[in-house]
Amino acid sequence: MIATINPVTGETTATFPAHTPEQVETVLEAAVTAQQQWRTVPVEDRVQVLRNTAKVLREGKAEYAALITLEMGKPVGEAEAEIEKCALTAEYYAETAAAHLAPEAIESSAAESGVVFDPLGVVLAIMPWNYPFWQFFRFILPAVAAGNGAILKHANNVPQAALAVQDVMDKAGLPKGLFSTVLIESSAVAGLIADDRIAAVTLTGSTQVGQIVASQAGAALKKQVLELGGSDPFIVLADADIKAAAKVAVKARFTNNGQSCVNAKRFIVDEKIADEFVAEFTANTRALVVGDPTDPATTIGPMARENLRTELHDQVQRTVEAGGKLVLGGNVVDGPGYFYEPTIIDHVKPGQAAFDEETFGPVAAIIRVSSTEEAIALANQSEYGLGAALWTSDTETAARDLLPRIDAGAVFINGMVASDPRLPFGGIKKSGYGRELGSYGIREFTNMKTFWTGQPSTTSTPAVAD
Known part of the structure; x- marks a missing residue:
């Protein structure tokens, strides 16, 4: 049945x-x-x-x-x-x-x-x-x-x-x-x-x-x-417009209750501006409204199935146990339905669940890097290759030098990855x-x-x- x-x-x-x-x-x-x-x-x-x-x-x-x-x-x-x-x-x-x-x-x-x-x-x-x-x-x-x-x-x-x-x-x-x-x-x-x-x-x-x-x-x-599947990187370089990036980051991660292959999942941020980005991102995420999805004021509804929420919560727990720092959320919402708190985990590293695995729900992983070289390397350190976002004020260099080095089916510079009927959509790797x-x-x-x-x-x- x-x-x-x-x-x-x-x-x-x-x-x-x-x-x-x-x-x-x-x-x-x-x-x-x-x-x-x-x-x-x-x-x-x-x-x-x-x-x-x-x-x-x-x-x-x-x-x-x-x-x-x-x-x-x-x-x-x-x-x-x-x-x-x-x-x-x-x-x-x-x-x-x-x-x-x-x-x-x-x-x-x-x-x-x-x-x-x-x-x-x-x-x-x-x-x-x-x-x-x-x-x-x-x-x-x-x-x-x-x-x-x-x-x-x-x-x-x-x-x-x-x-x-x-x-x-x-x-x-x-x-x-x-x-x-x-x-x-x-x-x-x-x-x-x-x-x-x-x-x-x-x-x-x-x-x-x-x-x-x-x-x-x-x-x-x-x-x-x-x-x-996808574990899309959202790369924020040191010269990026931090407020704009942090605002778009919320939509990029939490649209559709975080349940999209092309949601940004790994936020790879230059350590020189990471504190400011995380503060802005966290403040914007706190403004999300979790509740009945039939209410027009709601911006985060439930996850689609109970088993999906169970898997996601396990990924959060394993990431924190391995050294990730919980900034926001991290809990199953009490009561009926399959709600999960919008969650941010900072200081995530390779080898942790939120970096290595696809997190299909309202959970964002912050990865801090010391250079553009490290940012690109970690963006590519994934079995997935669907989309990627790159935030920088130097769009000419990004398009000429960085775009060819990112392993993805689509790269959006200073924007969030999204499908468009006019543009081809698909991925590489897994x-x-x-x-x-x-x-x-x-x-x-x-x-x-x-x-x-x-x-x-x-x-x-x-x-x-x-």
Whole structure:
């Protein structure tokens, strides 16, 4: 049984039976049939569904945001912003998909040649609970614009969101069967990945789950896009604007209750300005309001599940026991639900849990360094490589000399890491591979097919043959 458990109260509010193998079979057959027709529809016509999607999302914003808040505890203001971001992305791809997917000519002697972008087929999307609308829509919008179909296996603690996103796409006019949600247990995913009717797989989730999915998809020789964990560094150099950095740092760490792969997690600060930064950061963090996420005044809601809070608290305790200095928080909030105090730990070092592990919740680790060289070295001393922020007044040097040395899929100078539909998004190392969003993202689930056309009267071939 798949259930919604309200993280504010810990109470089960709804239950759903898992789809049977027979129901999943029906969904797969329908998706393949619909996609074979959809791929023949010109991209200029496909994107009308995206325009409709933006309209449906905005009309239902309050309803959808309330559902996100109910199932995973996101403050309602942030949930509404999540819906708006999905709508903006739909509009972005409605305007740009045709250009992103246009054939590319490549100069070749005595022949017409280039690349076309054909859809792969039906893509299996395995999605997480922390952005239950956004992380689905940033996949589905470019995927269907490119001519693909999709099957969604969402996180089992957000079943109502999983069903709601299918309702959005149905209302937007996506052809029947082209996309469907399946409510299945995690143990059933391997069978879907192995099924010949699934052409590719996309996953947003933990590194551990990514390793499992990658091995299963690899065994079936299927394309994958994996957006996995992160322990993003937020580097504050000695010449940075400390007040600005400390203000943005709070949003960078505590947005979504601290439960995001691209939340800043390790705050690497030059020791010359560390005391001032920590004081500003702490004061700003104290201003956060922990409470009922349906209250617009709340800025920190509960964590999504009890086991996640238990893991986070264990990481805090192990870090403090190993020498980290607790500046703020560090406690489970008494009462119902899965609340955890916004927490800051100073003097964190490599070898401690808050440095070495991904802390998926409202906990910030302060790492003090003696130089820019040490800051970059410690930023890179992680198995993850999703995003990084760098704060300095010398932006020219940062862009020229420091940016190339930071191991991450994205580096934001004097800002917080965030996804943008216009920019490619993804990581390196154990943060995954492949890209979503932008022109690169829409092409991930296409066959980049080379074409070469010679004159019928000749037997010419490319200059270099295999």
